[in-house]
Amino acid sequence: MRRRRGRGLFQAAAVxxxxxxxxxxxxxxxxxxxxxxxxxxxxxxxSLEILAKAHDALVHGLLWLAVAVAAAIxxxxxxxxxxx
Numbered sequence: 001m002r003r004r005r006g007r008g009l010f011q012a013a014a015v016x017x018x019x020x021x022x023x024x025x026x027x028x029x030x031x032x033x034x035x036x037x038x039x040x041x042x043x044x045x046x047s048l049e050i051l052a053k054a055h056d057a058l059v060h061g062l063l064w065l066a067v068a069v070a071a072a073i074x075x076x077x078x079x080x081x082x083x084x
Contacts, residue, residue, distance in 0.1 A: 010075030017068035024061030028054050 031054035038047045 007075050007078040010071045010078065014068045014071035014075060017064050017071060021061045021064035021068055024057050024064060028057040028061060031057060 031050055035047045035050040035054055038050065
């Protein structure tokens with residue numbers, strides 16, 4: 001019973017982390033696109049700020065993806081019953 005609850009917890013964490021990774025992926029794409037739209041040589045500071053925020057979203061998305069994979073692996077390991 002306890003293993004089943006732990007497995008469900010890790011599976012739920014994996015799903016939530018994967019959804020957050022996808023959301024950060026969309027956020028990265030949106031901010032990257034906006035940074036290219038405001039790419040003005042006279043005022044490059046604004047586009048660079050948006051581009052920095054885009055890369056911040058990319059890093060967060062990759063971290064959420066790593067958490068999702070780790071939680072899925074742990075959830076899978078809890079599901080596998082060792083042979084005895």
